[in-house]
Amino acid sequence: MAHTLSHILSADQCATLALWSVPGLGPKTLEALRAFAGGHLGALASRPVREWAGQAPVSGPVRQRLASGEDLPLLAERTLARCAASGVEVAFSGAPGYPERLVGTPDAPPLLFYKGHVGPPRRRVAMVGSRHPEQGFLPYARDFARQVAEGGVGVVSGAAMGVDRACHWGALDAGGETWAFLGSALDELDPPQARLLPHFLERGGVFFSELPPGVRASRSTFPRRNRLIAGASDAVVVMRAGKDSGALYTAVAGEALGRPVLALPGDVRNEAAVGCNGLIQQGRARACLSVKDVWEFVGARPVLAVPPGTGEGWEVLSAEAKGAYEVLDRVPRTFEEVLAAVRLSPAALASALVELELSGLLIQHPGRLFERI
Known part of the structure; x- marks a missing residue:
């Protein structure tokens, strides 16, 4: 947790956290x-x-803030205290909790602030779009994202109203993983984001921000966070974008990072789809015609299982395997957590989990973590 970090920060991490908290220092x-x-x-x-x-290679305003502020250890402690007060944790680049795809990308932040449980490595896709798509599109976007998540792919977006939020809800509908990168500090959420947060935390989602406590959203912070949405993902899907949609910033960021960019084509008469159609026409994005296109471009090979309780595959499973499946969900669980929830011996559970994995009903992640499909 954030409040314990002050006891384990290295001198380099202490300085990084303190300096990152100085306005204007990127x-x-x-x-x-x-x-x-x-x-x-x-x-x-x-x-x-x-x-x-006085000799530091910084701008005049930053130099003035440094000279008039606290020494770095005290500034780091103050930032940690504000994080602890709002339940925010800190992940340094390369450490657990920091998105692995983001490490080493140009202009990546040295640390991120987050709320939630960051799961094990998996394929992830950025799904972004307009705040105001055409009538009837949001249910479609939500269902599309649900299907993407059902294939074991994480959904990354920006928690903005409209398409972004519909995609987050779609992933949550599937019990899948979803990440939101915000344009404000995590203690400065707007009311809709604050209402969304408990659902994220309850179902295994994560809120991220590069902004230290106390920083409110502005016109400049939203375009900046789009590079993080693209950088944390294996591909970018533009679901809906008008001519000047902010979602196009994420597509540009994806291009710059070498991420595959896909776009859902729309009716040529639909102004809400002009940006998507333009990306495809210019050869800057591939047309996305189905969920299978998303899986292909992120390199996922989902094994779509027969729904529990139906089909021959389910019928031939042992009673132990069926019981183990019932206590698994789309948030990875340790062997010990599963064992505590079933009435099986360790040996019987191990055999049941192997049976489920061979049947395509679960994924085993590194560290002996189990997730149902």
Whole structure:
């Protein structure tokens, strides 16, 4: 949890967290400061800010904020305290909780703030779109996202009203994984996002933000967060986008990162689909005609199981395997968690899980984590 981090932060992490909390200081400036410190930001944390701020390679406003603020260890502690007060955790690049696909991408933040449980590695797709698509499209987007998630693919979006939120709900309908990257700090949610958050946390979803506590959304923060949506994903699907839709920023970010970009084509008379049709016409996106196209472009090979209680495959399962399946869900569980929920011996459960895996009814993730399909 966030409140325990103060006891385990390295000097470099302490400096990174403190500097990241200074308004106007971004990834490029942070790297310039690292070079200024001889390759280790921790060297700055061990010295009073007033000793080095005057020579630091930062802009005038940032230098002024540094010089008039607290020393880095105190600033880091203050940021951690604000995180703890709102139940926010911190993940540094390369550490558990930080999206693995985002590590090493250009302009990636050195850390992320998050709420929720970040699951094991899997294929993930960014699904984005207009806040105001044509009438009747939102139920379609929700169902499309549900089918994507049923194939074991995580759904990444921005929690904005309209298509983004419909895609999140679709993933939740399937009991699948969904991530939301926000344009505000996690303690500055707007009312609709605040209402959505409990559903995310309850069903295994995650809210992410690169913004430290106290930062509200603005016109500049929304385009910036789109690079994170694309960077954390294996492909980008533009579900609906008008001529000037913000969803097109995510497509541009996906292009820049070399992620496959797909777009759902729409009626040429439909202004809400002009952006999608334009991406396809210009050769910047492939036409997405089915959920199978999404699975193909993210490299997923889902094994679609027969629904429990139907079909010959289900009938031939042992009673132990059927019982184990009933207690599994789309949030990965440890062997011990499953064992506690079933009336089986460890050996019988191990055999049942193998049977389910061979039948295509569950996935075993590294670390002996089990997820039903």
